[in-house]
């Protein structure tokens with residue numbers, strides 16, 4: 001193991017937790033190996049070894065859902081941050097909604113600014129942090145059902161069709177998602193939490209129709225938004241790259257709302273998504289960027305071995 005130590009900070013957004021490394025200061029040679037080692041839920045980064053700052057939704061859990069390598073370019077207005085997410089399996093994701101919200105708070109903690117441009121592999125997105133620095137909003141681009149852009153191994157959209165045991169709608173919100181609506185929310189003992197997601201998701205995640213794979217979401221509409229207030233949707237996501245369920249997924253939350261709108265399951269363009277780790281507010285207008293808003297928090301800081309092999 002290399003003696004070289006890399007400073008890091010740990011953040012989470014609704015329980016989707018990330019090791020954050022300043023890419024300009026880091027000395028990580030093999031980013032995939034670094035992520036595989038330190039994100040491991042059994043043996044990875046352990047908050048109890050560092051000074052914890054918050055009581056966030058991921059507090060007490062070892063490991064992380066990914067490593068964000070970030071580079072700040074303060075000469076731009078607003079400040080730009082180049083974001084690269086390396087996942088626990090060593091793969092790189094083109095976009096991460098909760099990760100981008102974490103990036104905004106990390107950049108705010110460094111600069112004091114509240115508005116940022118975040119460069120992701122899915123495009124440049126505007127982000128903002130609330131005045132009390134407890135929540136962040138990110139522009140999420142326009143969700144697409146276009147089979148070439150999901151991508152799908154066919155030339156027609158995949159809308160509410162059976163795939164490997166689930167009835168799914170395929171949408172890209174920066175990364176590919178399959179969304180399956182189920183009956184019964186979190187309050188229903190036979191509802192969304194009764195599904196064995198680790199059993200039903202992998203065949204869909206690896207289905208031939210998704211040449212790049214897909215994140216797999218279960219969603220239950222508990223309020224369709226036709227009365228007072230926005231729609232409310234309970235959500236669970238099995239993430240590609242994590243290869244398991246996470247406590248929250250931002251691109252998944254936008255995918256769920258986009259699919260719900262496409263299927264006519266909710267009224268209006270706004271919804272609250274309730275993943276296990278908290279609540280997210282989403283807007284998916286008929287045209288233009290979707291938005292994602294929710295809590296973000298810093299958990300602890302420390303150093304980690306650059307080469308954990």
Ligand SMILES: N[C@@H](CCC[C@H](N)C(=O)O)C(=O)O
Pocket residue numbers: 016087093094095096097098099175176215239240241242246248249250251252
């Ligand atoms: N947790 C993320 C999504 C990260 C990318 C995903 N696992 C993939 O590989 O597509 C989010 O909050 O959006």
